[in-house]
Amino acid sequence: MMKQISINVNGVTHTRSVEPRVSLGDFLRHEIGLTGTHFGCEHGVCGACTILVNGVSMRSCLMFAVQADGCKVETVEGLSHAGAPLHPLQQAFRDQHALQCGFCTPGMLMTLIELLSETNNPTEEEVRDAISGNICRCTGYQPIVEAAMQAAKAMREEKV
Amino acid sequence: MKAPPFDYHRPASLRDALLLLKQPDARILAGGQSLVPMLNFRLLAPQHLVDLSQIDQLQTCVITSEKIRIGAMKSQRELENSAELARVAPIFPEAIRQIGHRQTRNRGTIGGSLCHLDPSAELPTLALLHDAIFEIASTEGVRHASAQDFILGAMNPALEEGEILTHVEMPVWRPGHGFAFLEHARRAGDFALASAGILVAVDSDGRIARLAICIGGLGDRPIRLAAAESELIGAMPGKDMFDRAAAHIAALPAEGSIHASAAYKRRIAETLLKRALETACARAAHMVSVA
Ligand code: FES
Ligand code: FES
Numbered sequence: 424m425m426k427q428i429s430i431n432v433n434g435v436t437h438t439r440s441v442e443p444r445v446s447l448g449d450f451l452r453h454e455i456g457l458t459g460t461h462f463g464c465e466h467g468v469c470g471a472c473t474i475l476v477n478g479v480s481m482r483s484c485l486m487f488a489v490q491a492d493g494c495k496v497e498t499v500e501g502l503s504h505a506g507a508p509l510h511p512l513q514q515a516f517r518d519q520h521a522l523q524c525g526f527c528t529p530g531m532l533m534t535l536i537e538l539l540s541e542t543n544n545p546t547e548e549e550v551r552d553a554i555s556g557n558i559c560r561c562t563g564y565q566p567i568v569e570a571a572m573q574a575a576k577a578m579r580e581e582k583v
Numbered sequence: 584m585k586a587p588p589f590d591y592h593r594p595a596s597l598r599d600a601l602l603l604l605k606q607p608d609a610r611i612l613a614g615g616q617s618l619v620p621m622l623n624f625r626l627l628a629p630q631h632l633v634d635l636s637q638i639d640q641l642q643t644c645v646i647t648s649e650k651i652r653i654g655a656m657k658s659q660r661e662l663e664n665s666a667e668l669a670r671v672a673p674i675f676p677e678a679i680r681q682i683g684h685r686q687t688r689n690r691g692t693i694g695g696s697l698c699h700l701d702p703s704a705e706l707p708t709l710a711l712l713h714d715a716i717f718e719i720a721s722t723e724g725v726r727h728a729s730a731q732d733f734i735l736g737a738m739n740p741a742l743e744e745g746e747i748l749t750h751v752e753m754p755v756w757r758p759g760h761g762f763a764f765l766e767h768a769r770r771a772g773d774f775a776l777a778s779a780g781i782l783v784a785v786d787s788d789g790r791i792a793r794l795a796i797c798i799g800g801l802g803d804r805p806i807r808l809a810a811a812e813s814e815l816i817g818a819m820p821g822k823d824m825f826d827r828a829a830a831h832i833a834a835l836p837a838e839g840s841i842h843a844s845a846a847y848k849r850r851i852a853e854t855l856l857k858r859a860l861e862t863a864c865a866r867a868a869h870m871v872s873v874a
Contacts, residue, residue, distance in 0.1 A: 424590055443591035443632070444622075465584035466620035467687065479660075479689045485619040486690065489591045490612075490634060534686065555771040556684025 428492040432457065433501030441488050448472045448483030450491075451498060459499040459529050463558070470557030473530035474498050480537040499529035502536070511581065512536060512574040521570035523561035530557050535571050543579045547572065586622035593634045597641070597749065601722045603633045604745050611635060611747060613656060613695030616687045641694070641749055646671060652752045655694025659706075663688060671755045672713070678705045678764035678780065684772045694748045697733075698740045700804070703774045705766070707734055708799035710751060711807055712780040718750040725749075736803040756793075760784045761867025763859040766800070767851050769842060775800045776843045779855040781863040789868050791818050796828065796860075798852050801837040801845075808832075820864035828860055829853040 425440040432455055439454050446465075451457045451474070463469035465484045472483040475497040502510040509517065512532055522528045531554060538545055538553040545553070550571040551564070559567065594600040603609060609631035612618060621627045635641055641656035646667045653662065662668055663679040682688055682696070682705050696706040697717070710717075711730040719726050719742065733741045742748065756762075766778035778799035786792040794815055796808040811831040818824045832853045837845035 426591060442588065444586040444588050446586070446619075449585070466623050467616060470684070470686065473686050480686045481690050482616075482686050484623070485615055485687070487586070487591065487615075487619075489593075490615070490636065492593075537685070552771070553685060556686050 426489050426492075428489055430488065430491050430493075431495045433497060443487055443489045445488050446484050447474070447476075447486045447488045447491050447496070450488035451483065451496070454488075457498055457500050461526055461529055463526065468558070469527075469530075470534065470554075471527050471530040473533045473557065475533055475537060478537075478540070480534050497533070497536075499532055502532065511577040512539065512570070515570040515574035515577065516567070519566045519570040519573060521562060521566040527557055527559040527561075531559065531567055535574070538571070539575055539578060543575055543582070545571070545575055584623050586619065587625055587628040589622075589629055590631045591634065592631060593637050595637050597638055597720060597747065600633055600635060600638060600747060601720065601745065603631065604747065605722070606631050609633055611698075613698070614658065614691040615695075616683065616691040617695065617699045617701070635694075635747070643750075648755060648758070650752055650754055652750055653693055654750055655697070655748045656692050657694075659683075659688040659691045659693060659696070660685065662693060671758075672753070672762075674709065674712075674762035674764050674780065674782065677762070678709050681705055681764065681766055681775070681778075693751065697751065698742065698748055700734060700736070700738050700740055701774065702737045702803050702805070703766075703776070703778065703800035705764070705775075705778065705799070708778055708780050708797050708805040709764070710734075710753070711805045712782060712795050712797035713753040714795075715751045715753045717748055718752065719746050720749045721746045731807075734804050739803075756782055757784060759867065760793075761863035761865070763862040763866070765855045765859045765862075767855060777801055777848050777852040777855055778805075779852060779859040781856075781859045783860075783863045783867050785820070785864065785867045789819065791815050791820065791824070791864075796856065798832065798835060798856065801832075801835050801848050801852055803836075803838065806835055808835075820860070820868065825857040825860045829856050832856060 429438045461471040463471035467485045474483045592603045610629040612632040612634045641654045643654045645652040669676050715730045717728045717733045761783040764780045766775035768775045780797045782795040784793040794812045799805040808831050811828045839845040
């Protein structure tokens with residue numbers, strides 16, 4: 424049985440009829456065409472599909488789109504817009520070479536966005552703990568941690 | 584890796600949820616952090632999923648200096664970050680931080696974990712350690728079960744068809760009690776090979792006045808070390824006492840897996856238990872000296 428749902432994605436409300444079994448990640452990718460959110464494992468172990476639902480990080484493969492009816496969803500596409508400068512976290516990833524293939528990057532970014540919304544002065548250990556549920560097969564994590572620290576600093580200075 | 588088809592229901596009241604659960608082949612959907620992977624793997628194919636997320640009654644939490652009462656749909660992360668809970672039962676944030684990852688704790692619920700009953704999960708171990716009482720609703724009314732009676736084994740809660748776990752209630756230990764929750768996993772956030780939870784109160788001489796020990800991950804369910812708890816009343820915290828407690832691990836049922844043999848898991852449990860006792864006793868003693 425199809426269900427009609429409305430989800431606000433990066434500020435735009437989308438209303439669609441979906442099968443209940445469609446995951447939120449598939450909804451974003453196939454219904455809305457936002458393919459920045461990646462699926463690595465589809466059973467909750469890789470973290471590539473991490474997005475924010477009502478400001479809180481979640482795995483979009485472990486949630487059905489119908490469960491997000493009426494929610495506010497943020498994906499990597501919402502971090503910066505074409506032509507505009509990158510988000511400080513994205514800029515830091517670029518500066519620190521915190522990605523190679525980029526497959527894990529959307530999930531890393533969204534997870535770190537949540538951490539940086541909680542504290543703009545995290546320790547390295549807190550950064551490592553935050554991304555412990557995000558697997559990267561390329562970088563060895565060190566540059567990702569450095570990027571998070573750079574972004575936190577940039578965001579602190581921006582505030583002053 | 585896509586879930587099989589099902590009908591989705593999101594009732595706004597417990598009554599409606601109980602009625603919806605009466606449909607054939609209906610299952611409860613709480614946070615979905617264990618259920619959805621099982622659906623994606625097609626290990627399960629229920630006809631109906633009843634999502635409990637919109638039922639306010641299941642979100643209520645009462646925390647006083649005597650008892651903690653937590654609604655089944657409270658997210659693990661809310662509990663992890665609750666200053667009130669940390670004040671009366673500081674073992675909660677310590678244990679909950681070790682569950683999965685932040686993304687799964689944001690969505691995973693206490694009730695979901697307590698009904699899924701993975702043998703290495705932190706919350707069932709914590710519930711048993713804390714002498715939790717489970718409140719269970721059905722269309723017939725409400726009943727209560729002790730953690731001991733509720734946790735029957737791996738993925739085997741004492742729930743009848745059509746019943747919903749609504750709350751868990753736990754007595755609070757006196758201010759100044761010592762606590763520790765330690766586990767060992769192959770990688771951060773993985774299922775633990777073994778875990779140890781301790782609650783302890785010491786008297787003014789620093790001797791053990793009250794003790795609770797719960798070991799998780801060894802067999803098909805967490806287990807209280809009742810014999811060690813009573814044997815060690817009056818003992819002085821120290822290496823000798825920690826060794827005496829750890830000697831009880833040898834008698835516990837343990838199941839090996841490809842990751843760790845039963846003997847290896849017991850070794851880990853012994854070490855975790857000794858370390859957790861040391862930490863818990865030090866914290867309790869510290870509180871005594873401050874008081
Ligand atoms: S695709 Fe969701 S955690 Fe891997
Ligand atoms: S950059 Fe390739 S997986 Fe992380």
